[in-house]
Amino acid sequence: MNNKVAVVTGASRGLGAHLAQVLSEEGYTLALGARDLESLKSLAEELPGKVFPLALDLSDPGSIINFHAAVAETLGPIDVLINNAGIGIFKRLEEFSDHEFRKIFAVNVQGAWQMTTAFLRDLNEREGMVVMVSSDVSTRVFPNGGPYCASKFALRALSRTFQMENPAIRVLELRPGAIDTYFANSVPGAKGKDGFLKPKDVAETLRYALALPKHIRLEELVLRSSEQEPEY
Numbered sequence: 001m002n003n004k005v006a007v008v009t010g011a012s013r014g015l016g017a018h019l020a021q022v023l024s025e026e027g028y029t030l031a032l033g034a035r036d037l038e039s040l041k042s043l044a045e046e047l048p049g050k051v052f053p054l055a056l057d058l059s060d061p062g063s064i065i066n067f068h069a070a071v072a073e074t075l076g077p078i079d080v081l082i083n084n085a086g087i088g089i090f091k092r093l094e095e096f097s098d099h100e101f102r103k104i105f106a107v108n109v110q111g112a113w114q115m116t117t118a119f120l121r122d123l124n125e126r127e128g129m130v131v132m133v134s135s136d137v138s139t140r141v142f143p144n145g146g147p148y149c150a151s152k153f154a155l156r157a158l159s160r161t162f163q164m165e166n167p168a169i170r171v172l173e174l175r176p177g178a179i180d181t182y183f184a185n186s187v188p189g190a191k192g193k194d195g196f197l198k199p200k201d202v203a204e205t206l207r208y209a210l211a212l213p214k215h216i217r218l219e220e221l222v223l224r225s226s227e228q229e230p231e232y
Helices: 014-025 037-046 061-075 098-125 146-165 199-211
Strands: 005-009 029-034 051-055 080-083 129-133 170-176 220-223
Touching (some): 014 080, 029 037, 051 061, 080 098, 098 129, 098 146
Parallel strands (some): 005 029, 129 170, 170 220
């Protein structure tokens, strides 16, 4: 894996940190992005390989431009892009403010689109991989989750379109169910989360995807805890 470079967004904690752990163990040099730069720096000290923590706010197009420029200057072209960062706000549709609705799409959809297009030339030249961390709700809905579900439907569409337009790369839509993380201001291990997926277990699927030969595209991977109801 010499000279392989990977980018992970939303890497400061939760699933993003565990995805970074897998990539580092697999020999990748990492560029990690998140708003919490201090947490990224702490994570970088714990990982076994070369890690470059960089500030990144996916709701700010200028931040993405600066992040891409810093990665290009410091590390050169990349081989893997993990679009992991995402936000969720949950309540009835009529209770959303315009700002809240727009922010969900700015981070979950536009941010992933802009990150991917920024690194697209690298990924095509190196026949790389893009992982869109989506959700099992990218094909279903639930009450109080309207904008979040809609953003994941949109991310699914982006994943498929990027793949069709760029056959040299592999685009994986990773669709986990409920994960025991800090998502939506929750706390890991909180009451009611006993049956949730653990982020470490979800991250292990990335190791499998990386190990597949390049003539195989793993386009979609859904996983849920056995305690989560299988809704479709």
